Amino acid sequence: MNSPARRAAAVADPAEGLPGEFALIARHFRRLAGPGALDLSDDAALLDPPPGRQLVLAADAMVAGVHFLPEDPPETIGRKLLRVNLSDLAAMGAAPLGYLMTTALPRSLPADWLGRFVDGLAADQAEFGLSVLGGDTVSTPGPISLSLTILGTVAPGAALRRDGARPGDALWVSGSIGDGALGLRVLRGSLPADADGHLAGRYRLPRPRLALGGALAGLATAAMDVSDGLVQDLGHLCRGGGCAAEIHAAEVPLSPPAQALVAADPALLPLVLTGGDDYELLFAAPAGAEAAVLAAGAAAGVPVRRIGGFVAGTPQVRVLGPDGAPLALASGGWSHF
Amino acid sequence: MNSPARRAAAVADPAEGLPGEFALIARHFRRLAGPGALDLSDDAALLDPPPGRQLVLAADAMVAGVHFLPEDPPETIGRKLLRVNLSDLAAMGAAPLGYLMTTALPRSLPADWLGRFVDGLAADQAEFGLSVLGGDTVSTPGPISLSLTILGTVAPGAALRRDGARPGDALWVSGSIGDGALGLRVLRGSLPADADGHLAGRYRLPRPRLALGGALAGLATAAMDVSDGLVQDLGHLCRGGGCAAEIHAAEVPLSPPAQALVAADPALLPLVLTGGDDYELLFAAPAGAEAAVLAAGAAAGVPVRRIGGFVAGTPQVRVLGPDGAPLALASGGWSHF
Numbered sequence: 020m021n022s023p024a025r026r027a028a029a030v031a032d033p034a035e036g037l038p039g040e041f042a043l044i045a046r047h048f049r050r051l052a053g054p055g056a057l058d059l060s061d062d063a064a065l066l067d068p069p070p071g072r073q074l075v076l077a078a079d080a081m082v083a084g085v086h087f088l089p090e091d092p093p094e095t096i097g098r099k100l101l102r103v104n105l106s107d108l109a110a111m112g113a114a115p116l117g118y119l120m121t122t123a124l125p126r127s128l129p130a131d132w133l134g135r136f137v138d139g140l141a142a143d144q145a146e147f148g149l150s151v152l153g154g155d156t157v158s159t160p161g162p163i164s165l166s167l168t169i170l171g172t173v174a175p176g177a178a179l180r181r182d183g184a185r186p187g188d189a190l191w192v193s194g195s196i197g198d199g200a201l202g203l204r205v206l207r208g209s210l211p212a213d214a215d216g217h218l219a220g221r222y223r224l225p226r227p228r229l230a231l232g233g234a235l236a237g238l239a240t241a242a243m244d245v246s247d248g249l250v251q252d253l254g255h256l257c258r259g260g261g262c263a264a265e266i267h268a269a270e271v272p273l274s275p276p277a278q279a280l281v282a283a284d285p286a287l288l289p290l291v292l293t294g295g296d297d298y299e300l301l302f303a304a305p306a307g308a309e310a311a312v313l314a315a316g317a318a319a320g321v322p323v324r325r326i327g328g329f330v331a332g333t334p335q336v337r338v339l340g341p342d343g344a345p346l347a348l349a350s351g352g353w354s355h356f
Numbered sequence: 357m358n359s360p361a362r363r364a365a366a367v368a369d370p371a372e373g374l375p376g377e378f379a380l381i382a383r384h385f386r387r388l389a390g391p392g393a394l395d396l397s398d399d400a401a402l403l404d405p406p407p408g409r410q411l412v413l414a415a416d417a418m419v420a421g422v423h424f425l426p427e428d429p430p431e432t433i434g435r436k437l438l439r440v441n442l443s444d445l446a447a448m449g450a451a452p453l454g455y456l457m458t459t460a461l462p463r464s465l466p467a468d469w470l471g472r473f474v475d476g477l478a479a480d481q482a483e484f485g486l487s488v489l490g491g492d493t494v495s496t497p498g499p500i501s502l503s504l505t506i507l508g509t510v511a512p513g514a515a516l517r518r519d520g521a522r523p524g525d526a527l528w529v530s531g532s533i534g535d536g537a538l539g540l541r542v543l544r545g546s547l548p549a550d551a552d553g554h555l556a557g558r559y560r561l562p563r564p565r566l567a568l569g570g571a572l573a574g575l576a577t578a579a580m581d582v583s584d585g586l587v588q589d590l591g592h593l594c595r596g597g598g599c600a601a602e603i604h605a606a607e608v609p610l611s612p613p614a615q616a617l618v619a620a621d622p623a624l625l626p627l628v629l630t631g632g633d634d635y636e637l638l639f640a641a642p643a644g645a646e647a648a649v650l651a652a653g654a655a656a657g658v659p660v661r662r663i664g665g666f667v668a669g670t671p672q673v674r675v676l677g678p679d680g681a682p683l684a685l686a687s688g689g690w691s692h693f
């Protein structure tokens with residue numbers, strides 16, 4: 020029998036002698052802790068907000084089998100969750116500050132799972148310049164269930180919002196669309212893999228467009244990140260701006276492997292336009308700002324493409340096919356319910 | 357077939373015409389949204405941090421069947437999660453500012469579940485003076501899985517920490533210990549219910565000691581909230597302070613129904629001391645500060661009781677029974693792994 024006195028004894032291994040939950044935190048999560056996290060050993064974190072900045076806050080959840088594949092490498096799962104949240108900061112034109120994460124984990128995980136999960140997060144913390152402030156680790160009889168709250172900052176009043184698009188504005192998107200949705204089909208075996216693994220990589224590791232979001236402050240009239248599908252998400256910009264939008268499908272930027280798949284099977288085009296998991300920036304800018312937008316993209320190192328525009332009318336999205344006729348799409352995008 | 361244009365149409369009902377996830381947010385969560393939440397319709401929330409204050413941040417997760425009973429009233433489930441987080445703020449001496457919440461919900465929930473869940477949160481928002489800043493709602497094939505990140509503020513340098521207890525300090529606890537653990541057994545049918553439902557109520561609805569936490573700033577040398585059991589949690593204060601602690605079991609405050617159960621079956625005492633779900637404040641204060649601590653409790657309207665003290669030595673917890681001899685406890689407290 021372990022007496023409470025023995026359990027509470029201080030020992031050299033930070034994890035030995037601690038109950039399981041605290042051992043996990045000491046062994047794995049503590050190395051992610053940044054300033055203010057108090058070594059993840061207090062009730063809460065303390066943070067001096069950067070003076071003269073507004074805070075930007077977002078939260079996303081991911082469940083195994085819904086948002087990622089249970090067999091995905093543990094290194095990419097935490098990174099995907101972090102990057103999805105970083106993408107929300109990018110969509111506001113904000114810079115990362117820190118994050119809190121909760122993990123609900125089955126007891127049956129492989130022994131090396133958590134270490135590899137944290138390895139991935141550590142790599143992304145270094146890449147994106149932020150660290151853990153706090154969190155919680157619990158057990159679940161269900162699938163892995165993760166939640167992350169991100170904090171960022173932005174100059175007061177400079178945040179990119181969803182409600183500023185106006186008729187006459189041009190519609191732009193960054194990077195390439197459809198890779199994530201195609202990558203999921205590749206991972207499920209229903210589409211052939213590309214040689215470089217680009218599509219699967221884009222499903223597993225979104226690329227938050229933080230530099231572009233920052234460069235669009237004062238330039239874009241509205242912005243958001245594409246997570247649930249280009250068409251559905253554009254609907255949010257339409258509702259926010261009180262106007263309609265048109266997308267020219269032929270202008271939507273596709274990566275080379277996505278181009279190859281759609282060329283071989285044009286029926287994949289609706290999936291590209293509605294599939295989700297893109298994490299690109301979708302934004303409005305005045306029609307005369309084309310040169311400035313292209314310069315912002317170049318400065319951020321991210322291609323940007325004009326794919327359509329906003330027009331007066333009831334909020335709605337019209338997708339024009341390569342022949343100029345409206346495309347009928349069965350579904351606007353991904354919905355969880 | 358629903359065209360994307362039709363899906364994106366603006367309509368009178370904020371939920372009609374939206375995909376399921378957004379309809380849920382519009383119908384239910386938006387009424388919880390406070391200033392800065394941007395109606396829960398943007399990528400992130402914007403918050404001007406209160407000038408001259410430090411931010412305090414904590415996150416907790418709860419899973420059905422682990423942290424609450426699947427048959428618990430939906431009204432109490434969200435409130436429990438919010439209060440558990442408020443208790444972390446109380447333990448730091450912080451005041452609430454706002455929160456972000458993610459919900460992973462099975463598709464099979466009863467039709468009225470989410471409305472009742474949000475009703476409970478709305479009541480607690482009014483009681484504790486905070487509102488939702490953001491969140492995410494996803495589906496899960498597993499049990500209900502919730503995560504909440506809370507933000508609070510504290511005067512710079514005034515936060516109560518876990519690492520300040522020193523030999524000679526007195527050990528105090530607020531309210532009553534053991535009600536939550538006994539209440540869980542009552543709800544499971546393994547202990548008889550008290551007439552007023554006090555024990556079950558304490559399991560379902562913790563009482564975050566925010567006023568007391570605030571009153572202890574500058575007075576307590578260390579503090580935390582009791583969530584995983586009195587004995588195990590006291591181990592954290594010992595490790596933080598680099599000293600040992602003694603609890604006099606006879607001094608541990610019990611509610612009248614807990615007293616009655618332990619009197620009838622003294623074997624329940626270890627459960628009271630290690631069972632968890634208390635959400636009371638456990639804190640250290642200089643031995644000479646007794647009058648000030650009692651006054652702080654009186655000002656906050658919460659009973660406080662001196663239950664032992666800190667002594668020099670290797671960090672460990674010793675529980676002295678009513679006869680003054682050390683009690684042997686099979687388990688230090690609740691652990692998730």
